[in-house]
Amino acid sequence: MNFTLRVWRQEEHDTPGRFETYEVADVEPDESFLEMIDALNDRLIIDGSSPIAFDHDCREGICGACSMTIDGRPHGPGDGTTTCQVYMRQFDDGATVTVEPFGAFAFPVIKDLMVDRSALDRIQQAGGYTGVNAGPKPEPNANPVSPEDAEEAIDAAICIGCGACVAACPNGAAMLFTGAKVTHLAHLPQGQPGRFARVQDMVDQMDSEGFGGCTNFGECEAACPKDISIRVIGRLNRDYLMGVLYHPRNPRGGMKPQ
């Protein structure tokens, strides 16, 4: 198979970027998208050009490193997959394929297709953890968790923090990510202490990072490689409202580490 690639090239954050066009020929249909880029990079290196920088590691869809927008879709074609799980057979022979970094105001480009996703960490750092020391560790079976709650918690905890939801959202919102983190803990007994302060602190940080707000496009859910449901945003909104109305934080502000 043959393709024309339009790839975003940018030396570093402060320099302007541009699309470069590359022709790739004799690509095997069962080659993965990243293997195709690897081969292109080998050629660029031999030609004395600089290879395309991109994030990748495990190449089995679990680490959350790979992050490309392919033909306008974060993680490319296919549902419930990361970029490393995309194969060339999913494209038409002879197609022109456009490859960009995850685009969002809160994700500055580092180089080429690599972006800085540390804003997501700062949302988490604002309170996305079990925060209260409740004395000695309880015997876990003293607080049974229903399989339904455990399942809901796992369905949210499966978030790999890749940021595809942000890149997919026309508003650049991080609400699927934040909702997943909030939902994971909200379904567990150990997440109940500090539950409403947590959601307020995380939402405040999310806003201050320059992420947009949810207006129910649903693009995040469609792009999520782990199929996290947009229901987690409903949970986020409900808990946030409950927090603001009935559990306002003390005037000194957020939850402090213990």
Next chain:
Amino acid sequence: MSAGGPTRPVESPRMPSHDVLVIGAGLAGQRAALAAASAGATVGIVSKVHPVRSHSVAAAGGINAALNPEDSWESHAFDTVKGSDYLGDQDAIEIMCREAPDEILYLEHIGVTFHRNETGHLGTRAFGGASQARTYYVADITGQAILHVLYEQLMKHHERLERYEEWFTTDLLRDEHGHCSGAICRNLRDGRLQVFDAKSVILASGGAGQAFKPTTNGLIVTGDGIAQAYRIGAKLMDMEMVQYHPTTLAENGFLITEGARGEGAWLLNAAGERFMEKYAPNKLDLASRDVVSRAEQTEINEGRGFPDGTVALDITKVPRKRTLEALREIVNIGRDFAGVDITREPIHIRPGMHYIMGGVKTDSFGQTNIPGLYAAGEVACVSVHGGNRLGANSLLDTLIFGRRSGEHAAARAKTMPMPTTPASKLADVEANIAAIISRPAGGRRIAAIKEELGTTMNRYCAVFRDAEGLAKAHEIVRRLKQEAPLAAIDDRGSVFNQDVIAAIELGYMLDVAEAILVGAQERKESRGAQFRTDFPKRNDDEWLKHIDIVVNGGDVPQVEYSPVTITRWQPEERTY
């Protein structure tokens, strides 16, 4: 396009000096950092990738602990000793198994969503080599679930725990007394080198799977910590013990979790026979990994496998609903990478390199033979795994010995002043890197050398080994060690220069590979993962001892021996 996005400082403005410096941010490193910070130390944690991309994220199956009232830590410990083919140190194994239940409770307490059964209680699954179902799990994303929750806790301690993400460690430092006094690291984002002064250093940078091809390990798993410690004089132990996992995908070597067999999947040869009945009549598909991998390879070598050098794993024996609930990642992996619906048809698998039992030799507090240098997790060899690690004991190892290292390192740091590193050390490393970047063109490509290394190791140092093949592999690795410093570098820039990192990593992998080969040639018996076709029997009289590997300038490393600690379980014949 996000080119107009906000700019922020990439790293902390504070000077990097910490009571405890942790290198690596997988499960062992994060657990060590948390333990040290909780004990009052100031902590820096350095990782060449974002912490949640660390390879622990790929750990699938679960974590062992004797938590059920009908189970006992002694039973867990015996299974581990037997699994190790009696090469594990029993004092360390006792510590690990005794402390395991408390660690599960800790994880549960901070928010890990362990599987709950229909009554709301913690559920377990069966795993290989275990006499009880004592593996606690989160679907088949146990590593990911624990790693993300530990990362949340790191953030909670951010006031005394500094994170350095995407910093690559190039060298460990020793002061004039021989103590480890920090490390030199390179910021991948701008190429800047920085000295990190520390009273104690904990290595937690994982294994070295990329020295083999194929491997289940991610591209970042390049033996960095093992080689760094070895180069400054730390002893390596049990390096010959390399685990081949019984179920890796034929197409690309990806891991199919042992949890699949734990849930009831069968191994079949090309004739449809459940061949494990011959090799392990009691435990069948859930014998120890070395036993199952050898059985598969025997079937394949003797012509009872499929033409593509595989046997089959039949997950259709597991109820479909259960597979979709408890093995969700491998359903995806089967679909995306092999084009197979594993709930409806068998999948082709073969043994594949997965884990190294060996590593930097430590005591049960993670201390190496270099004062101030600790190691925990796959980089280390306590030795709790001996000749063969049981499934779901590695997460336990990372967490127990990560915590113990962190606590001990924090206590040690209280007793001493902060070291300061002379500027000349930084200048030396700067000169080394400048020399790499300015190499003349013309040498072999790094990727080509790495490929030759990986295929060589996988050909000669795999499930079955012999003197001739090992010697041949060693000869090749010696040659590659000469070629590597001449390998071509194409990227001369400073922002995310992956070429420079690849050149350094290649050197690490070659050192680790040589240590493995020297150990494997030395051990003239078959024990655990080391099966020598020329010495097919276990020989306790001569070889019930550890092989230690010590650096010897640029020459072939020296070999030493150290005794195996036996507390209560004398070696017996090992059958499953």
